[in-house]
Amino acid sequence: MGSEQPLEGHTVRRFDGELNQLHLLSLEMGGLVLNQIQQVLTAMQSKDLQQCRMVIERDREVNQLELKLDDGVITVIARRGPVARDLRAVMALSKIVTDLERIGDEAARIAHICLAVYDNVRSDPSHLLLRDVHNMGRMVVGMVRESLLALDDLDGVRARRMMVEGGDLEQEFQAGFRRLVTYIMEDPRNVGHAINAVLACKALERIGDHARSIAEYVVYLREGEDLRHSRPEDLSHSGVLEANARGR
Numbered sequence: 617m618g619s620e621q622p623l624e625g626h627t628v629r630r631f632d633g634e635l636n637q638l639h640l641l642s643l644e645m646g647g648l649v650l651n652q653i654q655q656v657l658t659a660m661q662s663k664d665l666q667q668c669r670m671v672i673e674r675d676r677e678v679n680q681l682e683l684k685l686d687d688g689v690i691t692v693i694a695r696r697g698p699v700a701r702d703l704r705a706v707m708a709l710s711k712i713v714t715d716l717e718r719i720g721d722e723a724a725r726i727a728h729i730c731l732a733v734y735d736n737v738r739s740d741p742s743h744l745l746l747r748d749v750h751n752m753g754r755m756v757v758g759m760v761r762e763s764l765l766a767l768d769d770l771d772g773v774r775a776r777r778m779m780v781e782g783g784d785l786e787q788e789f790q791a792g793f794r795r796l797v798t799y800i801m802e803d804p805r806n807v808g809h810a811i812n813a814v815l816a817c818k819a820l821e822r823i824g825d826h827a828r829s830i831a832e833y834v835v836y837l838r839e840g841e842d843l844r845h846s847r848p849e850d851l852s853h854s855g856v857l858e859a860n861a862r863g864r
Contacts, residue, residue: 634692635702638685638709639767645681645716646764646830648674652723653760653823657753660730660746660816668727678720685713701840708837712767715826715833719760722819722826729816733809741809745799748792749813752820755785759827766831772838775831779843785824792817 652671659667689710692698698706733741759782766775796810832843 634688634696635705638688638692638706641681641685641688642709642712642716643764643768645678645685645713646760646767648678648681649716649719649723650757650760650764652678652720653726653753653757656723656727656730657750657757659727660733660749660753663734663740665731665735668730671727672724675720675724678717682713682717686710689713704840705837708833712830712833715829719823719826722823725819726816729812729819733812741806741813745796745806745809745813748788748795749816749820752785752788752792752817752824755782755788756820756823756827759785759824763827763830763834766834770834770838772835775834775838776843778831779828782824782828785821789817789821 652674655667656671658664659671689706692706696702759778762774762778762782765771766778793814796813799806800810829844835841835843
């Protein structure tokens with residue numbers, strides 16, 4: 617990558633400030649949704665229903681930040697009429713904000729599922745039924761964290777690497793789904809908890825998709841390359857493996 621910083625270097629310094637403010641707000645929003653995911657996964661392990669309700673309530677704060685960022689994007693476009701790399705940066709940040717808001721929605725969805733699992737008169741699910749939720753949760757937290765670090769530094773190499781390393785999430789979901797079906801076949805009484813586990817895993821898979829999307833927009837913002845329909849195996853030949861070998 618070159619040394620040019622996409623959000624700086626304008627004749628009008630106020631424009632630099634406006635773009636940097638959008639960048640900082642998007643990172644603040646990212647920190648909120650990452651915390652939401654971590655909280656809800658911890659709540660599911662500890663059966664903390666109050667923490668689940670806090671995750672749901674906090675989604676309002678995420679939504680308010682989305683509205684603030686949307687207003688900021690519209691203001692920058694109206695005042696500055698950005699073109700070329702500036703317009704690319706503004707549009708990429710706008711798309712990233714949408715992905716972050718949807719990650720918050722999925723975290724709240726998992727919190728609702730957690731309430732359905734534990735806030736009832738039925739017996740709690742066994743550890744085996746929720747094993748895949750916890751495994752996928754760890755993967756997803758890592759993906760979201762890496763995408764946000766790439767966004768923080770506007771690091772296209774790091775973003776590409778996350779996209780390659782996060783490519784196993786769909787396979788993990790399919791494997792978990794097969795295991796849950798087996799548990800249902802062994803004991804039909806597991807069906808209710810198994811359905812909730814599948815729904816939680818599906819929400820985590822969607823969070824992983826949004827984390828990948830954020831990484832794609834970081835690459836687009838930084839390098840101008842659109843990777844939205846690329847596959848992990850294609851990315852492995854676009855400089856990521858070479859960067860890994862150099863210890864980047």
